Amino acid sequence: MDCPAWFKYVACVVVYNSRGEVFLGKRREGEAEGGKWAILGGSGAFGESENRRDFARRELQYDIRINFNPERLIHLTTIVLYAPKDSLLIEDYFYYKEDGTVTLTKNNKALVGGRWFSMEDIEKMARKGEIAFDNYKTLKLFEKQVLREGGQ
Numbered sequence: 001m002d003c004p005a006w007f008k009y010v011a012c013v014v015v016y017n018s019r020g021e022v023f024l025g026k027r028r029e030g031e032a033e034g035g036k037w038a039i040l041g042g043s044g045a046f047g048e049s050e051n052r053r054d055f056a057r058r059e060l061q062y063d064i065r066i067n068f069n070p071e072r073l074i075h076l077t078t079i080v081l082y083a084p085k086d087s088l089l090i091e092d093y094f095y096y097k098e099d100g101t102v103t104l105t106k107n108n109k110a111l112v113g114g115r116w117f118s119m120e121d122i123e124k125m126a127r128k129g130e131i132a133f134d135n136y137k138t139l140k141l142f143e144k145q146v147l148r149e150g151g152q
Contacts, residue, residue, distance in 0.1 A: 007088050011056035012041035012135075014076070014095040014142045015064070015102065021118055022139060023102050024131075025063060025111035033132035037117070037125060039093075039139070040064060042110070056094045063111060065103050072097050076142060093138055095146055119143050 015023040024037040042059040076093040126136035
């Protein structure tokens with residue numbers, strides 16, 4: 001499907017483990033929000049993939065190496081933003097439980113590091129301005145809906 005340039009799509013995946021920790025990637029200097037920690041994912045033209053779930057899977061597997069199980073990729077929320085200059089941004093957020101080894105892929109050009117963080121550590125980092133974009137708000141939603149209310 002061809003989409004106009006003003007139409008953008010982002011898929012983000014909160015990767016977490018049984019200990020309630022979240023895996024974040026450190027963004028490369030020179031990238032948007034470089035030097036800060038972020039939820040995994042990426043952007044592209046809407047319709048670039050057969051469906052949004054496939055796009056999220058592809059972005060996750062571009063960022064990290066895991067033994068991927070599609071049944072563990074769960075949709076959390078969708079946000080539609082109308083930005084200046086008549087642009088439209090659709091952001092889909094998913095979560096994925098992974099208790100195995102997680103490492104960055106070698107071909108990843110946007111991230112320079114990755115590691116597990118507790119929600120308490122993430123909150124401290126957010127106060128210091130070390131969390132990219134508005135990811136902290138998403139992580140709080142994830143914490144409330146998944147970690148505290150017994151999601152997966």
